[in-house]
Amino acid sequence: MSRRDWDEDDVRVRPNRRGSRPRSKDRPAHSDAEIALVTAVDRGRYTTLLEDDGDKRVVLAMKARELGRKGIVVGDRVGLVGDTGGGPDALARIVRIQPRTSVLRRTADDTDPVERAIVANVDQLVVVSALADPEPRPRLIDRCLVAAYDAGLDPLLVLTKADLVDPAGFLANYAPLEVPYVVTSTEGSDFAGLESVRGHLHDRVSVLVGHSGVGKSTLVNALVPQADRATGAVNDVTGRGRHTSTSAAALPLPDGGWVVDTPGIRSFGLAHVDLARIIVHFPDLEPGTEECPRGCTHDEVDCALDDWVASGKAGPAGPARLDSLRRLLRTRSAQSGD
Numbered sequence: 099m100s101r102r103d104w105d106e107d108d109v110r111v112r113p114n115r116r117g118s119r120p121r122s123k124d125r126p127a128h129s130d131a132e133i134a135l136v137t138a139v140d141r142g143r144y145t146t147l148l149e150d151d152g153d154k155r156v157v158l159a160m161k162a163r164e165l166g167r168k169g170i171v172v173g174d175r176v177g178l179v180g181d182t183g184g185g186p187d188a189l190a191r192i193v194r195i196q197p198r199t200s201v202l203r204r205t206a207d208d209t210d211p212v213e214r215a216i217v218a219n220v221d222q223l224v225v226v227s228a229l230a231d232p233e234p235r236p237r238l239i240d241r242c243l244v245a246a247y248d249a250g251l252d253p254l255l256v257l258t259k260a261d262l263v264d265p266a267g268f269l270a271n272y273a274p275l276e277v278p279y280v281v282t283s284t285e286g287s288d289f290a291g292l293e294s295v296r297g298h299l300h301d302r303v304s305v306l307v308g309h310s311g312v313g314k315s316t317l318v319n320a321l322v323p324q325a326d327r328a329t330g331a332v333n334d335v336t337g338r339g340r341h342t343s344t345s346a347a348a349l350p351l352p353d354g355g356w357v358v359d360t361p362g363i364r365s366f367g368l369a370h371v372d373l374a375r376i377i378v379h380f381p382d383l384e385p386g387t388e389e390c391p392r393g394c395t396h397d398e399v400d401c402a403l404d405d406w407v408a409s410g411k412a413g414p415a416g417p418a419r420l421d422s423l424r425r426l427l428r429t430r431s432a433q434s435g436d
């Protein structure tokens with residue numbers, strides 16, 4: 099049987115630790131489901147973290163049939179029933195997905211109508227980009243920013259490898275967007291900027307994206323020294339390697355908060371994005387859109403923003419801000435993946 103075909107009939111029924119509880123099939127409402135955080139997803143198997151009276155344990159779970167095709171992603175809070183005891187042989191069932199505070203989505207490309215949730219309940223989208231080796235990809239960064247704005251996440255730029263090149267040139271291009279950023283570099287055991295990154299991540303749930311070679315793994319390992327061990331429990335159960343490098347995983351920060359590493363995410367298709375949500379992130383420009391024609395895309399000749407900015411109403415930074423806004427608006431129609 100392929101692992102994809104697992105369903106609840108495959109779960110061995112084990113005696114309930116607490117003894118007194120009725121068996122799950124007699125409790126259709128699952129009112130006693132225990133809430134756990136999904137920290138990794140690997141083809142139908144979910145690694146979750148259950149907090150029980152201050153005691154934390156890793157519980158492997160599968161989706162109950164009654165959830166149908168509903169997607170469960172890293173960061174979801176789910177209701178577990180069945181064998182929630184943890185340990186190598188335990189397999190609980192996920193019977194509920196708690197309402198999400200945020201969902202980061204993407205489509206395969208800009209014309210693909212099928213959007214996929216990547217991660218739920220995060221506060222911050224951290225775009226990791228090298229300043230050199232590999233060269234920064236400004237359009238990819240812009241696409242990430244659009245995805246963050248659309249999902250209501252705060253963006254943060256982490257610019258690595260500052261030892262290779264002066265960041266000033268790159269930053270000039272981003273200054274008008276007023277996106278917070280941290281510049282980092284590692285040389286030997288010295289990791290400049292790491293404390294500042296920690297400060298931005300503290301007590302928050304942040305998802306990290308970045309293309310291959312930018313130093314994201316180096317950063318995650320510095321932030322979460324036990325990163326490997328956190329996913330070790332999966333090994334014992336599946337007999338397979340650690341969760342694959344193509345699936346996202348939530349890792350606890352030692353000082354509070356979580357980082358979600360997304361090795362598979364190298365691009366964002368933005369078909370699902372509502373462009374009207376981007377302008378909201380430009381409060382200096384937004385009032386100027388009142389004079390726009392109905393349905394204005396803000397990237398057309400009749401757009402009122404040109405006059406608004408030319409008359410100085412958006413301040414001295416207005417022209418650069420408008421250029422940046424339009425750059426973001428155009429990322430959606432540009433090809434994805436770079």
Ligand SMILES: Nc1nc2c(ncn2[C@@H]2O[C@H](COP(=O)(O)OP(=O)(O)OP(=O)(O)O)[C@@H](O)[C@H]2O)c(=O)[nH]1
Pocket residue numbers: 258259260261262282283284285308309310311312313314315316317361
């Ligand atoms: N010069 C320099 N090299 C760095 C820095 N940070 C990371 N590197 C190097 O860049 C290379 C890529 O780093 P990784 O952390 O593996 O990059 P990644 O983003 O995880 O890439 P994938 O593993 O392909 O997803 C490694 O050889 C690192 O040693 C830095 O600040 N300066």
Ligand SMILES: [Zn+2]
Pocket residue numbers: 387390391394395396397400401402403
């Ligand atoms: Zn307009």
